[in-house]
Structures are given as structure tokens and as C-alpha cells.
Amino acid sequence: MAGHASTGHGDTPRDVVRFYLLDHRTIVGKAIDIALLALNLVFVGVFVLETYPFSAQLQETFWRIEVAISLVFLAEYILRVYGAKSRVSEVFNAYSMVDLLAILPTLAVLVSPFPVVAANIGFLRAIRVVRVLRFYRFTQDEEFFFGTVTVGTLRVMKLLLTVLTIFFVAAGMFYSFEFRVNPGVSTFGDAFYFVVVALTTVGFGDIVPVTQGGRWVTVAAILAGIILIPWQASKIVKEWAHRDKVNVVCESCGLEYHDPDASHCKSCGHVIYQEYDSRE
Template sequence: MVLTKEPCIGLGIGFFVHGLFFARMFAAVPKEPGVRYMDRLRHYYPVSNYSAVSEICNAIYSLFSCVLVIADTYKTGSDKFLTISFTLDTFFCTFWFLNFFVGFYMASSKMRYLLSLQAFVDVVTVGPTFIILILDATSDSSENQVRDYEVLKIVRVLRLLRLSRTFDFLTSRHPQSGTSAVNIQFMKMILNLIVALMVLSGFFNFLVAQQDIDWGEGQGHLPFHTSMYFCVVAFTTVGFGDVTPPDALGRLIVIAMIITFVCLIPVQTARIAYLISIKPRYNGHVSIDKGSRHLILSCDDCGIPSAVVLLKEMTRHLDRALMPHVVLLIPCEASEAAKALILMIGGESAATYLRGDARSAQHRAAAHTRLLTAIRYRPPPLLPLRSAKDLARARLERATAVFIISDRFAADTTAQDGTALVRAVAVKQAAPDVRLFCLVCHAAAREQLARLGVAPAGVVCQGRIVQALAAHACTSPGFSTLLTNMITNSE
């Protein structure tokens, strides 16, 4: 048996290495009293380094898998090459196999996850490898093994579809990088085109090898550069005619390819046009009538869930007609969560989204580092942190109040508190008399805000609340149960 021993070794090593990685990830989830492990995992994993490493491995494995396909079009028939490539396949597939079940475990809706494109790609690209490995282990025919290996060629190319997910993840990890949503969408369109061309090129190569036909490069042989050249020529409707599909199946596939590209490009360009149309609105100013009230809510995109809770409480206790206009000052393009928040408040008539930050760009890094140190050791220095442009766009001088929110589910809550302190300094220097409210995670940040002149009643500290509840539970048994029942009944 040609392909049995080495792939099994790759399978064992893959499960050991990748299993250890995911086990460490599950063990690293921070403890939060009163919060279920599943909720903590769902909030921790997307912002942790484990998710970044996972997506980077996903991209590297997908690209390397495609490289194996390209190399195979120039070096075929070698048992050694088949063995090495199949061994690497099994190693890669152990990661995708475990990653699939981790995603399924964390999914809030299991059925929706199973019906998603991500799950489909996982099943289609991982399942055949394990099936072929089992079949080869029970078969003595090397011809069957090589034939099964040919099936993996198209499966490997399909793995490039994962790159779009990795690109979305990496761009969402750095929403403050300054790259606009228009540029991101344009790069995503280029990536989708490249992935589609690569997938189709691999498919045509697989088709030629399976049907043993001649497309102009020899019987049953089509190098990858030739298949890529054919796809580009066909897609651009140039049609030189030097490489042509001789059979009906190949021509039908070419027709489907052209129709797909004709539909794909307008959809992508329409998305770019939409982002261009809304860009002036997000980069504009707040239009508030004289005498009207408005409040400013400043946070990162990851802090939107906390903002949702805050605004829900406001709308619960205030009549919607008395609710002040809400200005969301967030340093990235409006995400789906931000749009949902605007709809919850009452639409664009009740809320305005501004892409900006209370921190000035030139002082963000230095001030952030100093204030992180200040949380632990000394009072924060009063640096010239005003971002006059963004604060003026939000009409800070006329604001009823400013809310600064830290994300309590972030992997580094101290960094979140440091960012909140920088924003508080900037707001206080720009408008000393404005009412400022802060939601922070640690008691040390609360003390620093008090030194800045923020009233203690305007600071909500999660760590202090947890400590107080624990103390009350010790002195008054049953207090935590009573409080839980009251909260449950109020909801």
C-alpha cells in the first residue's frame, strides 16, 4: 500500500499538535463570576490571540494545499510526491476537523452553523481526505489509491474559499487601522476574483486529467498556468482560441463560469458603491437643532454589546419622545452590530453614527501606554489629548452627557480601561463642565477617573460590583439568590 503509513503518521501528529492548541485555548478562557462558560468562550475567543493564530493557520494551510495542486500539474506520477502531499493533507485536515467542531460547539444556533458556507467548505474539503485514507487502508490496489488521490486535487483548490473568511477576520481585528470600508471591500473583491480563478483553474486541470482529453497541451495534461490563462481569457471575453475545451462538458462549465463572473462583479461593485454613498454620512457632523438634547457614546466596536445594555435601560425608563439623540463615536466603519444598535434606538432619526474617536491620532499610542502604567502605579499625566476634529463633529460643547464604555469581555480588560482613561482625559480637557459617565472593568481605573474629576457616581466599575456582591453574599447568606431572582423577574 503506497499511501497508508505516512499519512497515518501525519494524522497522529496533526491531532496531537492541533488538539493541544485548542485544549490550551479552552483552558485560557478567563473566569467571570456569574457568567456561563459558554458565554465567556464566545466573547473571549474572537478577540483572543488564539483566534488570530487559528485564522492565520487556516490561511497558510489553504495556500499550501493549493501549492500542492499547482506543483502536481508539473510533476505527476511520482509515488514519493503523492505520499508527501497526502501526508500533508491529513495533517492540515486535522486542524480543519477540530476547528469545525470548535465552531459548532460555540455556535449559538447549531443548525444555522451547519447550513453556513463555512461549514459546507469544511465538510466538502475535509471529509474526502479521511474517507480516502480509510479506503486506502483497506485496499491493496495502488491504482485505486492514485485515482482517489486525483479526487483530492479539486478538494484542495476549494480550500481557498477559506481565505475570504480569514480576510474578514483580520480586517475586523484592526478596525482602527485607518483603512476605510471601501478599500477593504475593494481588496475583498480582488481576493474573491483571484480565489474564483484559482478554483476554476484547478477544476479544469482535474477535468482534463479525469477525461484524458487534449486542450492543446497534450493528452490528459493541462499545466496550471495554462488553465489559469484560459480562465482569464474566457472571463474577460477576449477568447484567443489557442486553448479551448474540446468536449461538451468543458464548454458547459465555461458558460457557467462566465455567467458566475458576470453576476459576481456587479454584486461586489454595488457593495462598494453603497459604502461610498454612506461614507460622507459617517464622516460628517451631527445635525442637532438648537435647544435639543443629545448624548455622546464613545467606545470601540467590541464595546457595542455593553452599549446595547446601557441604551436598553435608558429606553426602558424613559419615554422614547424624551430620549435624547444618541451620537455613537466609534473609530471604525459601522459594523452590523452598530447598525442593529441604531435600529434598536429608533433609526437614524434618533441616533447618529460618526466614525471617529475622542483620542487624537498622534497621541493615542503614547498616551495609551502611559495610562496603562498609570492604572497600576501613578496618576495619569494631563497630556494634550484633544481630538478637536472628532469631538467638534460630535458637538461636544452642546452635549448633555458623554458615556465612555470599556468592553468587559475583552481579552485584555486593562487595555480597555486604559483606552477609556485616554478618552476621559480628552473629553475633560475639551469640555471640563460636561457630564461624564464611564463604564470600566477594574477598581484602579475608577480611582484614576476620580483624580481626573469624574464624579464617583458617574463611574460604574465591574470589579467593584463583583467584590461588593461577594461581600454581601458572605455577610448575608441568600443575598445573591434574592438579587438573581429580582433581576430574573424584572426581565
């Protein structure tokens, strides 16, 4: 993130780990960001592909990729906890909890010595679709590995990410509940189609949830769309409404963002010494 000091000779191993996991500026920091972003896309993509009727050999390849990436994510999780200033806060951080939740079912299947138990746990592997929430880590501030974006652009990115996340997570969870018993849901694409139709209130009715879990996922997705999307959109509208304002803070009342030609605060009347070109 912006503002991180570069590592020096007096840094401890924890400081070095924390720096490079948060850094966007150095070559190493950018490489880590790009690698994690790519692995995240592959991890979610493998989940989608596994829902389609590919050959047993290809399914085995998907499984090996899933396990390999899960182990990388486990190592990253351990390093984040190790390097954090407050390890307790890092463990209970929402992003960290999502990261761990997404890989636990895969790791549980990997280490389970009992095929029956592994098969039952395997049902929970669809939870790894929540890994898409990890992309929010990359939108915590305006600085990215490819440069810096404006606040308005960042908020548009967050809105698009929110829409895709709701669709994707809801589709993944809906699929996990429905694919065994619902004849209309055999792949992730079927589940995604249903979620888009349901959330956009089109409601063709060709696919309907038949399990309690599927119904609750649908309800939760609709509520999330009603609450989160307008909330994110309102931030964009507010940013556009203030794009002609100058970010000057009134020393008297603390009001921010004044008109370009303002000399006094509109809230309290305090002189804010706003400079402007009289020719404009």
C-alpha cells in the same frame, strides 16, 4: 469578531472554544487566525504543486502534507460545531459546508482500503480548491488580527478576493475535468491560463474544453464573473459616493447618511439636529 466578550471563570468548554475560534483580539485568538490562514494557503498551494511533474518522493511529501492539514481542518470543523450556539446552523453554514467538502475527498482516499476506489475518489481531490472560499471568513467584518480596516477598504478586499476566487476555483475545477483527456491541460497553470483568457474575453483558442464538465465550468465561471464582480464593484462605488456623508439616522423616516451641513432630512423634512462648524 468585534464585540465578543472575554472568557470568564463561569465559561463552559463550549464557550471557550467558540470564543477563541471567533476572537481576533487576544494572543491566542490571533495565533489561531494566523495559523489557519497559513495552513489554508499551504493546503491550496499543495494542490497546485501536485499538478506538476515532480519526483515520486516529492509527490509523497505533498500527499503527507495534504493529509496532515486535512486532519487539522477536520479537528477545527468538529470544534466549530461543538462550540457553536446552534450546532445545526453551524453544520448548514455555507462556510462550514465548504470547509468539509474541501477535505472529504482526501480523508476518503486516506481511509479507503481498496486501491481502485481510492484512485477513483482521488479524482475528486481537486475539489479541495474550493478551500479558497474559506478566506471569506476573514472578511466578515472590519476587524482583523492585524487591526481594523475601513468599510471601503474591506469592500475593495472583497472585490479582489472575489476575482481571485472565481479564477482559482474555476481553474481547479476545469483542471479536474480536463487534465486526463485534454492535451492542452497538463498542469494547474494551463487551466488557470485558460480561465483568465476565457473570462477576460480574449479567447486565443489555443486551449478549449473537450469535456462536458469543462464546458459547464467555463460557462459557470463566466456567469459568476458577470454577476458577482459588478455587484461587489457597485458596493465600492456606493461607499465612495457616501464618503462625505455623515452617518446620522433620521428619527422620522430612518434615512441614513446626510450632508455634513444638513439640518433637515432631505426625504421627509424632519429636523435631524445635525451639528456642523459654521466656519466651514
